[in-house]
Amino acid sequence: MPAGSQPLLQVEDLVREYRLPRESLFAPPSRFRAVNGVSFSVEQGKSFGIVGESGCGKSTLARTVMGLEQPVSGRVLLEGRDISRLPARELRSLRRKFQMVFQDPYGSLDPRLKVERIVAEPLEVLLPNVSRSERRARVEETLNSVGLKPSDADRYPHEFSGGQRQRVAIARALITEPSLIVADEPVSALDVSVQAQVLNLIMDLQTRRGLTFLFISHDLSVVRHITDEVAVMYEGEILETGPTHRVFSDPQHSYTKSLISAVPYPDPRRSRRLRRAARPAGAR
Amino acid sequence: MALLSIENLCVELEGPEGTYRLLDEVNLLLNKGQCLGLVGESGCGKSMTALAIMGLLPQGMRAHGSILVDGEDLLRAEEERLCQLRGRKMAMVFQEPMTALNPVVPIGRQVGEGLRLHLGLTRHESETRATQSLARVGLPVERFPLGLFPHQLSGGQRQRVVIAMALACGPDILVADEPTTALDVTVQAQILDLLAEIIDEFDMGLVLITHDLGVVAETTDTMAVMYAGRVVEDGPTDEVFRRMAHPYTRGLFAAMPSHSSDGAATRTPLSTIPGRVPDALSRPAGCPFVTRCGFATDVCHQSVPQMEALGHRHGAACFNIARGEVDQ
Numbered sequence: 001m002p003a004g005s006q007p008l009l010q011v012e013d014l015v016r017e018y019r020l021p022r023e024s025l026f027a028p029p030s031r032f033r034a035v036n037g038v039s040f041s042v043e044q045g046k047s048f049g050i051v052g053e054s055g056c057g058k059s060t061l062a063r064t065v066m067g068l069e070q071p072v073s074g075r076v077l078l079e080g081r082d083i084s085r086l087p088a089r090e091l092r093s094l095r096r097k098f099q100m101v102f103q104d105p106y107g108s109l110d111p112r113l114k115v116e117r118i119v120a121e122p123l124e125v126l127l128p129n130v131s132r133s134e135r136r137a138r139v140e141e142t143l144n145s146v147g148l149k150p151s152d153a154d155r156y157p158h159e160f161s162g163g164q165r166q167r168v169a170i171a172r173a174l175i176t177e178p179s180l181i182v183a184d185e186p187v188s189a190l191d192v193s194v195q196a197q198v199l200n201l202i203m204d205l206q207t208r209r210g211l212t213f214l215f216i217s218h219d220l221s222v223v224r225h226i227t228d229e230v231a232v233m234y235e236g237e238i239l240e241t242g243p244t245h246r247v248f249s250d251p252q253h254s255y256t257k258s259l260i261s262a263v264p265y266p267d268p269r270r271s272r273r274l275r276r277a278a279r280p281a282g283a284r
Numbered sequence: 285m286a287l288l289s290i291e292n293l294c295v296e297l298e299g300p301e302g303t304y305r306l307l308d309e310v311n312l313l314l315n316k317g318q319c320l321g322l323v324g325e326s327g328c329g330k331s332m333t334a335l336a337i338m339g340l341l342p343q344g345m346r347a348h349g350s351i352l353v354d355g356e357d358l359l360r361a362e363e364e365r366l367c368q369l370r371g372r373k374m375a376m377v378f379q380e381p382m383t384a385l386n387p388v389v390p391i392g393r394q395v396g397e398g399l400r401l402h403l404g405l406t407r408h409e410s411e412t413r414a415t416q417s418l419a420r421v422g423l424p425v426e427r428f429p430l431g432l433f434p435h436q437l438s439g440g441q442r443q444r445v446v447i448a449m450a451l452a453c454g455p456d457i458l459v460a461d462e463p464t465t466a467l468d469v470t471v472q473a474q475i476l477d478l479l480a481e482i483i484d485e486f487d488m489g490l491v492l493i494t495h496d497l498g499v500v501a502e503t504t505d506t507m508a509v510m511y512a513g514r515v516v517e518d519g520p521t522d523e524v525f526r527r528m529a530h531p532y533t534r535g536l537f538a539a540m541p542s543h544s545s546d547g548a549a550t551r552t553p554l555s556t557i558p559g560r561v562p563d564a565l566s567r568p569a570g571c572p573f574v575t576r577c578g579f580a581t582d583v584c585h586q587s588v589p590q591m592e593a594l595g596h597r598h599g600a601a602c603f604n605i606a607r608g609e610v611d612q
Contacts, residue, residue: 053468054439161560191325191495196539196554203553218468225541225554262469264476264498266540268522 006080007041008212009048009065009180014038014074014084016057016064034060036236037074042229044179047206047213049227049244051220051259057236058216062184065214066100067091078180096126099173103185105165109157116153119143119172126176142171146201163194170201182214187222199226220263224248232256285355287489288314288337288374288457292349295332295341295513297564304564306332306345308513308572311591313506314457319483319490321504321521323497323536327561329513330493334461337491338376339366353457371398375450379462381442385434391418392430395448402453417448421478440471444478451482458483459491464499476503497537501525506597509533512561512572515591519598529600531577532557571603579604 016035023030034057042048050058063069065076067083076084078098083091099122102108109118119139123130130138140150146167157165166186173181183202187195203226205211217223223230224244231241232253240253251257295307307329314320322330335341337351339358351358353373358366378384386394395417396410405413415425421444434442443463450458460479464472480503483490492504500507500521508518509530517530528534535557559576568574570585577584581604589601 053470163560192497192536193325193539193557194560196541196556199541200553200556220469221541258470262473264469264473264496264502266497266501266525266537268501268525270501 008044008079009042009214010077011041011065012039012075012077014061014064014076015072016060016069017072033236035064038238040231040238040241042212042214044212045206045210046228047215047226049215049217049223049230050233051217051223051230052233053218056233058233059184061233062100062182062214062216066098066182093126096176097178098180098182099176099178101169101173101181101183101186104189105162105169108169109165111157114153115155115157115168118157118168119153119175122172122176138175142175145174146171161194162190163197166190166198167201174205180212180214184216185218188217188219202226220260232259286313287316287354289352290349291352293336293347293351294349295336295345295347297345301565306513306564307336310515312508312515314489314491316489317483317487318506319480319492319504321500321507322491322493322510323495323500323507324510325495325561327563328510330510331461334376334459334491334493337457337459338370338374368402371455372402372453373455374457374459375453375455377446377450377458377460377463379465381439381446381466384446385442387434390431390433391445395445395452398449398452413452417452418445420451421448423448439467440475443467443475447478454486455488457489457491461493462495465494479503497540509536512567513564514572514601516573516602517600519595523595523598527594527598529594529605530602531579532573
């Protein structure tokens with residue numbers, strides 16, 4: 001990190017616990033540490049990936065960074081301000097600065113609202129003084145920047161395909177002009193060709209607007225392609241972190257190695273799954 | 285003789301706005317001990333093909349052509365006969381192990397259900413066979429008693445139970461519809477290893493439906509690329525990957541984030557396939573891929589390309605195979 005510059009997002013020793021059901025009337029209920037002492041920092045304009053298998057705590061981490069969950073201990077600093085201890089009102093006004101994109105483009109958009117309302121909703125809450133015409137103008141401009149048509153503002157979510165819905169979700173996150181976007185598995189519900197379109201959009205926004213991304217995914221090739229730095233999580237802890245190309249080309253931790261080697265490689269000549277027979281392939 | 289042979293399979297649905305042709309002249313072939321991969325985007329007819337093989341097409345759909353299993357045409361079989369065949373001849377592994385299992389029935393009973401139904405085994409006998417079946421998929425009874433419920437198992441273990449259910453009656457054909465899509469990569473590798481072992485061990489045929497070209501490359505012997513209800517390219521997996529004759533196959537491959545990049549701050553744009561799969565009513569007149577294809581010429585707009593042999597058992601349905609390959 002260059003001297004004097006402050007990372008946009010700093011996470012320090014973050015711990016998030018969940019209470020498990022009480023097993024005995026007399027013993028205190030046991031606790032499950034979903035996030036166990038996680039620290040990392042992301043600089044302005046960079047994209048930081050978090051990979052790990054389901055249940056490793058990566059989504060809990062994302063939600064805690066967003067202030068949607070309260071940490072037991074540790075701090076989340078956005079531009080130097082600790083957002084994990086802010087009163088609800090201040091946190092809300094600060095939300096302009098950081099927005100989230102969720103995994104499921106079908107579940108995250110209200111089916112009864114038009115796209116204009118969906119995309120403008122953060123504005124209504126965060127900047128209530130914006131006039132109606134200006135709001136419409138900003139919605140159209142934002143839709144344009146994610147590759148949708150301004151006229152799409154008058155349509156309902158069911159009229160869009162999965163990839164277009166995820167563009168609407170990204171537009172909703174962009175409308176307050178945030179500096180940080182937390183994306184939790186934003187492309188895992190999409191087909192590979194549509195996934196490529198959405199990933200290109202994310203990379204484009206990053207270059208064009210200098211946006212900072214915290215990108216959560218279980219898909220290692222996606223993370224490898226679009227992030228600058230990556231952290232590998234396992235059972236609530238970060239096992240390995242560093243520049244993406246180094247972690248992937250020279251993994252240090254045995255867990256990282258096993259994760260990377262489990263990714264199926266699209267070349268039949270390099271198949272690891274040796275079948276019993278090298279018998280001739282089926283006759284037609 | 286082929287274990288499974290699908291010839292000119294068409295599936296149609298009568299809708300308010302006309303006839304939807306969901307599958308259009310699909311031809312597929314599967315031999316014993318082989319794995320056939322079906323790939324394509326959602327909506328291209330992969331799952332519909334799987335349902336047709338199982339004789340589980342939804343009400344109101346008309347199918348013609350033929351689906352021959354050991355010489356018997358499933359499309360001409362009565363429902364009663366299909367009930368006998370399902371589970372015994374062909375069995376299915378579904379995508380979501382969470383929803384494919386009944387949450388309030390112990391796993392032993394779920395695996396044993398088919399045995400009692402098809403083979404008329406007693407409860408005791410079916411329990412013995414269920415134990416064997418579960419042990420085969422890596423769930424030994426000592427650690428995983430038959431009385432466990434699905435919620436007590438992890439996602440990978442549940443998928444193993446679903447596979448044990450499918451295997452219980454010793455079917456000849458296993459149809460697996462996205463069996464690992466809901467699973468983590470490490471678990472995915474284990475499940476694919478298991479499926480490969482099983483088809484080798486029991487000399488079964490596996491139809492593996494997936495959208496992941498990596499999975500296809502590593503697991504299958506032959507593959508078919510489907511688009512808008514048609515097979516657009518098929519052949520031995522290594523041959524298809526080597527040539528990628530159809531522009532759609534190449535497009536799918538190019539859209540994947542690169543595995544081989546040395547990583548040095550890549551962030552290069554991925555190539556995409558513009559647009560999306562046309563739905564069954566708005567398919568173009570000529571080649572179904574014409575609206576998204578970079579090589580389309582006049583002839584592509586006018587007539588539908590037929591499957592053309594390119595090599596040993598390798599074929600593609602495209603007018604511009606040579607042109608596309610030169611550009612590569």
